[in-house]
Amino acid sequence: MKNSEKTFSQLVYEIVMCIPVGKVTTYGSIAIAIGKPKSARFVGYAMSKLPENSPWYRVVNRTGGAIPHWEIVQTDLLRKEGVKILDNGKVDIRNHFWMPKQIDFITDEGII
Numbered sequence: 001m002k003n004s005e006k007t008f009s010q011l012v013y014e015i016v017m018c019i020p021v022g023k024v025t026t027y028g029s030i031a032i033a034i035g036k037p038k039s040a041r042f043v044g045y046a047m048s049k050l051p052e053n054s055p056w057y058r059v060v061n062r063t064g065g066a067i068p069h070w071e072i073v074q075t076d077l078l079r080k081e082g083v084k085i086l087d088n089g090k091v092d093i094r095n096h097f098w099m100p101k102q103i104d105f106i107t108d109e110g111i112i
Contacts, residue, residue: 008034008036008039008042008046009046009049011034012030012034012043012046012047012050013046013050013051013054015030015033015034015100016030016047016050016054016055016056016058016059017054017055018100019055019058019059019098019100020098021081021082022081022082022083022096023058023083023096023097023098024058024059024060024064024078024083024091024093024096024097024098025058025059025060025097025098025099025100026040026059026060026061026062026093026097027040027041027043027044027047027059027061027062028040028043028062029099029100030043030059030100031043032100033099033100033101043059047059057070057073057074057077057078058078058081060074060090060091060093063090063093064086064090064091064092064093065089065090065091066089066090066091071089075089075091078091083096084096
């Protein structure tokens with residue numbers, strides 16, 4: 001299936017599944033990779049529909065903050081993968097950030 005035929009949610013899922021162990025990315029970075037840089041909130045909505053076995057916990061907000069009401073679970077899962085959690089409860093984003101490659105989501109028709 002061409003990227004142009006995929007839904008926004010399918011593209012979010014594909015990116016989330018590519019986040020390496022020990023790394024995190026942000027809602028905004030996923031939105032940029034998809035070609036919709038102002039759609040970080042929609043990424044969050046799409047994330048709420050991901051399968052339970054997806055590495056959802058590898059997506060944090062732009063400051064490295066965890067998902068509200070899931071902070072303990074999310075940070076525990078990240079720690080198990082070797083992600084450093086700072087004293088303020090946020091991910092050490094400088095050392096663990098992963099940027100999805102936008103090129104993976106470019107089609108003959110342009111960026112999705």
